[in-house]
Amino acid sequence: MLQNNITKRQQNAPTFASYVKSDAVLANISKTLGSATRGKKFVASIISAVNTNKQLQECDFPTIVSAGIVGDSLNLSPSPQLGHYYMVPFRDTKNNRTVATFQLGYKGYLQLAIRSGQYKKINVVAVKDGELLSYNPFTEDIEVRAITDPLEREKAPTIGYYGMFELTNGFTKSMYWSKETMEEHAQKYSKGYAAHKGYTFWEKDFDGMAFKTILRQLISKWGIMSIEMQTAIETDMSFKDDVSSEPVYFDSEENQQVEQVQVYQEQTYQEPEGVSLV
Structure with missing residues (x-):
């Protein structure tokens, strides 16, 4: 009863x-x-x-x-x-x-950057084992030998992530993070990933979240941000009790009151190897 x-x-x-x-x-x-x-x-x-x-x-x-x-x-x-x-x-x-x-999602970052009309080129890509010859973090010069066979490249392990943009006024900026650096970032800013709970986006698609992180670092620090882009960055990874309330952030050192629950979703967070606007 x-x-x-x-x-x-x-x-x-x-x-x-x-x-x-x-x-x-x-x-x-x-x-x-x-x-x-x-x-x-x-x-x-x-x-x-x-x-x-x-x-x-x-x-x-x-x-x-x-x-x-x-x-x-x-x-x-x-x-x-x-x-x-x-x-x-x-x-x-x-x-x-x-x-x-x-x-x-990182595709959202790309959409907002493209719409602004300020970006002549923007790219983010996983760097595979054997491709990176050198990278100078002071001059941002990178030398690579790309694996041109798509199947061979897909099978090769990822060792890092590279992103760059060129504005319409000619200003350029690039960034390379090793996979170890990205791992440390994920461990620091995602409680679920640090606890290895198996259902965070970092665990579902590490590359996709790494692409987002590189784009966020590049655009928020050195890019031209439209009002839309500013709003997106300010509200990313937050919730509101209503549309007029202030956002509450999760998965950060500042807020430890919320924890991701297992996402029941057939369409997982899957992204392609790299994207480019040329």
């Missing part, structure tokens, strides 16, 4: 779709986004994203909406296949709940 009562309560619990389609919530979304048409389009896309992720369905509904609105305000798609940004469930241990956090 007790189990039947619990099952009935679960069945009667409001779904995310019913919550986000309610008059009050839909009106607030439409007002935030600037039009009813854009609001309805947003609701359809975010319901689709939530339906593919069981853990996301268990998050506080307002945090899902807030994470999605951040992405929509940047004109980025929540589709896992596109990889612009992700709504990642994290456990807020302080308040005993699960929240949806906004996490920018």
Whole structure:
């Protein structure tokens, strides 16, 4: 009898779709986004994203909406296949709940850089064993012997990551991190990865997260950042209880109150070897 009562309560619990389609919530979304048409389009896309992720369905509904609105305000798609940004469930241990956090993908960084019109070239790539001949961190001169056979290159182990950009005004900047340096970075800034829990994005696709880290380091320190790019960097890896509240950050030394939960998602965080805008 007790189990039947619990099952009935679960069945009667409001779904995310019913919550986000309610008059009050839909009106607030439409007002935030600037039009009813854009609001309805947003609701359809975010319901689709939530339906593919069981853990996301268990998050506080307002945090899902807030994470999605951040992405929509940047004109980025929540589709896992596109990889612009992700709504990642994290456990807020302080308040005993699960929240949806906004996490920018490296393809999102590229989209925002391209849109700014300030970047003539931008590239990030994994460097394979045997390719790197020398790298001078003072002059940023790099010498490589690229493995030209795609299959051979794919099989070769990764030893580091290289990123560069050239602005339309001619300014250039590049960066190379060894895989060991990237490992240290991941250990420092991802509690889940440091604990080897097996389900963080660092563990699902280390290269993809490394690409994002290189781009973030390059663009935030030396690139020209549009208002959109600034917003993306300021809200990356954070959650909001509502769209007007201040972001709360996770996976950092400053905040140890949230922990990533296992992501139930068939479309994993998979990225290609390298990308280039030329």
